Amino acid sequence: MLATIDLRSATLGPRRLREVMPRAEYDVEAALETVRPICDDVRDRGAEALYDLAERFDGVRPTHLRVPAEILALALERLDPDVRAALEVSIERARRVHADQVRTDTTTEVAPGGTVTERWVPVDRVGLYVPGGRAVYPSSVVMNVVPAQIAEVGSLAVASPPQRDNVGELAGYPHPTILAACALLGVEEVWTMGGAQAVAAFAHGVVGTDGATCEPVSLVTGPGNIYVAAAKRLLKGLIGIDSEAGPTEIAVLADASADPELVAADLVSQAEHDPLAASVLVTDDPALAEAVDAAVARRAAATKHSERVSTALTGRQSAVVLVDDLDAGLDVVNAYGAEHLEILTEDAPAVAARVRNAGAVFVGPYSPVSLGDYAAGSNHVLPTGGCACHSSGLSVQSFLRGIHVVTYDEAALTEVGPAVVTLAQAEDLPAHGEAVTARTDPGSGR
Template sequence: MIPRTDLRGTALSALDAAGLHDVLPRAELDVEAAAAAVAPLLADVRERGEAAVLEAGERFDGVRPPSLRVPAEALAQALDRLDPAVRAALEVSIERARRVHEDQRRLDHTTQVVPGGSVTERWLPVRRVGLYAPGGRAVYPSSVVMNVVPAQVAGVEELVVVSPPQREHGGLPHPTILAACALLGVEEVYAAGGAQAVAMLAYGAGACRPVDIVTGPGNVWVAAAKRLVRGVVGIDSEAGPTEIAVLADDSADPAHVAADLISQAEHDVVAAAVLVTDSPALADAVVAELEVQVPQAKHAERIRQALAGRQSAVVLVDDLEAGLRVVDAYAAEHLEVQTRDARRWAYRVRNAGAVFVGPYAPVSLGDYAAGSNHVLPTGGCACHSSGLSVQTFLRGIHVVEYDEGALRDVAPHVVVLAQAEDLPAHGQAVEVRFR
């Protein structure tokens, strides 16, 4: 059902990050190869615009939408027809996400460096953003919430949502995606997915003007496209297939752990599910629970493939200190800590997209209604990258104000440093003001 990696007795302290990376499970995703494959498509969209996007949608999604831009009436109709229970759940998700993200807002701050000389750091939003909502094996209105809310809180003026056209819905994105957009007040929505949607956002196509930043999760083709357009536009990260890691000891409930591994494995056959534990008894009990729970799941075959893949494993360690070293090296998108004194262990974690503490904070809660953001770094990128937040959409700009006296006082130092770098005109630009 799931591979087992036994690191007991291993001198983990002797392994550097690369060594640990080699022994831990990880999905085989060659973004570089995918980038080479999608580069011609991106060039085609850049050259031919809307026609290239529509043709790519027909080829990859099996449908050609009547237009890329989703009509306003389709958004309104989707919201009108939305199941009231789903609407209520989305409203709770939006309210909680907004509450958390409001606390991320940064205020301008002025530092008085010297009398007459100050530097103010201003935080300004980008003007226009492109937000990707996946629509392949599953449909993710929750990703609309997670993309849109921080952008709105940041003060972004123009929000553009893209999502793949659906053959069963006449070439429009899934109605629940459209309803979530309408609920959030997003009016500019396009029936485009995959690499071609990223290219459209970056270069512009048809009615869609280029954006400043592209955010949101997707498959390897979306990640590859984001890598290629970085520099033309900003991106959040190359978020790929989902991951869950669970750090647990013998106090954890095996039914809970198994259910949580399954919950992420149902996303995709390449989704990663990893249990790190110092308890062989718990490991055995979790595997036994998987044998019971997986066949009962709606997407049992997909889950079984994900759990059996090389990206998933039960990892046995000598103790929780070793387990902490393993999960830090793994740098999971989602990390659950189900141990005694779970909060203490959770606050020692350095590398994770998000950390879920104790038996009543499953990853599923974070996916929908914790208030946290679920657009998170994958593939080990949590060791250097953060999840989507208000900061993603803000730029810090320094505003420098010096009067004559303050400049005169520091001028000799500027001139000396300019000469040290053999850039005398830099110094002269200061000295000319006092001749």
């Protein structure tokens, strides 16, 4: 079922390895032309554009753009008790992990009387996007909201698209489980808007027909489809973004000790997300590869979303990659930079310690990716498309800015002043030096 890429006996550098690894066709640049008029429409027409675009893309005209407090409370009241308990576990573990990410201010004495302090300041306001297409993602509410709250962001808002299948009091609003998760986390500002238009509304701000105002945000985070990614790219600069999230990816580095049924279950689990989802097995054991392929075919045929899973597993983005040994396998997975990387080998912790590029690493047979999706405590908003070689997943740090505060007294400035003047002259910027000598030798400039 899975295609095979045989790299045994191949000698390839990182760049060439990246080129031969399977990837989905995902052209954000092409999607820009689709989202540009949508974003312009929201900028120009505000709320009316959002109502019209929801009707066009989501098949339902929202009741209100801002979800009333009583609707959030109703959604939480009706939430299945087992789902609520599971969400509470997810929230509690995420809070524990993310609390340890809080940064503290650091002051360095560079010289007597001269200090530099790095202050960590949260962004003023964030827009947190939660998708609502093929699946419902209350877990994404948790992953976005928890680090923003721990970073002490002053103002946060969640947006998610309206669901055409909602009935009764919840008609025209986002999925009730999304709303319940927001209520459980204490989020009061939730907006009924999805896709590129939600990103545009966060960027430009909007006043609803009922007077409710979504103030512009400084930063937009959260996963979404290609049009959400394109809107982020288009509006980057006006807003900050976490990443341009692409289709989900799992890579499994496994040897002969791995259980083929576990490998197959994990490859299928991520293929369940999207027809463009990538499932990649990297192994030095051809027998394991054959057993995994057979198990994947059987599981794909039997799973609920069989058509979607089969499309993903047979797409150009999924494959078995054969390598000579685990050293070669590590070279491959480091070049690939998967969103999720599982290590199913002998002495898996030691192998995992050699991984340099991955959004998140899952070590050993009892750490499946789906654990990280929901309740490991880690964040599941992770870099995709190979971006793990330079980017990190969502964290408390994502919502903080480092500001250097420089404090020098006269003696400290006088001591270092000649170095500043010399460098200013070397760059042919004499006024820079004069700004120092005006303080340390006021008569020199007269």
